[in-house]
Amino acid sequence: MKMNRKLKVAIGAVVLASLTVTATLYAAGVTPNKYPLAPIHEPEFYGSPTSSIASAVAMPGGAATFETSGTVPSVIDKDGKTVYERYGDTEKQGTSILQNIEKQLKEQGLSMKDVTYLRVYIAPDAAKDGKFDYDGWFKAYAKFFNTKSNPTKTARSTVGVAGLVNSDWLIEIEAVAAYPSGHDQD
Numbered sequence: 001m002k003m004n005r006k007l008k009v010a011i012g013a014v015v016l017a018s019l020t021v022t023a024t025l026y027a028a029g030v031t032p033n034k035y036p037l038a039p040i041h042e043p044e045f046y047g048s049p050t051s052s053i054a055s056a057v058a059m060p061g062g063a064a065t066f067e068t069s070g071t072v073p074s075v076i077d078k079d080g081k082t083v084y085e086r087y088g089d090t091e092k093q094g095t096s097i098l099q100n101i102e103k104q105l106k107e108q109g110l111s112m113k114d115v116t117y118l119r120v121y122i123a124p125d126a127a128k129d130g131k132f133d134y135d136g137w138f139k140a141y142a143k144f145f146n147t148k149s150n151p152t153k154t155a156r157s158t159v160g161v162a163g164l165v166n167s168d169w170l171i172e173i174e175a176v177a178a179y180p181s182g183h184d185q186d
Contacts, residue, residue, distance in 0.1 A: 043116050043178045045153060052138070052146050054155045055117045064179040066108050070121070070172040071097050072164070083127070083168045090125060090133035090170045094140025097173045104146070110177045112144050113152050117176040120158040125170055132160045137171060 040060045047055035059065070073093035079085040087093050102112055122137055124130045137158065146153045164172050 005150050005157060032101050041181045043184075045116075047153065052142065052153060054153045057155045059116070060109055060181065062183075065116075066105070066110060066114075066177045066179065068101055068173075068175045070174050071100050071104070072166070072169050072172050073097050074100060083170070087168050087170070089127075090122065090136030091139045093171045094120075094137050094170065094173070095143060097171060098140060099146045101173065101175045105175075105177055108177075108179075110179065114177040114180065115145070115152060115154050115175050116178050118154050118156045119174040120156065121161045121164060121172045122158060123161055123170050133170065134158065 040058055042060065043063070044058040045054040046057075046058070047053065073087045073096040075086060075110060076088055076092070076096075077085050086090075088096065098112075101115075102150065105114065107113055118141075122132045125133045141156075144150060164170075
């Protein structure tokens with residue numbers, strides 16, 4: 001294939017311009033398609049001020065975290081005749097679980113203010129026509145997060161599932177908390 005001289009010059013100019021822009025950006029420390037990175041020393045929460053949850057959390061390099069397994073509600077009355085009598089509705093179960101997580105955190109020298117992420121599994125509630133009681137969960141969450149005593153708004157995923165290990169459980173929660181910088185883990 002034979003190219004004429006003008007086409008060769010144009011292609012050469014485009015290649016040279018591209019290399020010049022790339023070298024300039026590289027020299028300036030700009031990385032395309034990435035946010036500028038500055039060292040952080042504590043978790044940073046991002047998102048809308050009007051949202052009850054964070055859209056993202058940035059963790060400092062080398063941060064130590066504490067992660068719970070799926071935590072389930074405490075029994076209210078083991079001899080109760082209904083799910084609600086044995087464990088409560090979704091809101092009561094969610095509140096019970098968050099209290100259990102709070103106890104686990106306290107044993108580690110942490111608090112709910114250190115929680116950065118929650119993964120929540122909700123099962124259908126037969127007493128609510130087999131629907132997921134997301135509102136009940138949101139009410140339980142609101143007792144612990146984005147409050148005057150704990151302004152932390154965690155990043156969070158809430159997933160509707162077909163069922164949990166115990167058919168009485170309507171909700172199960174996993175939590176991730178970050179140890180403050182300088183925390184002695186021993």
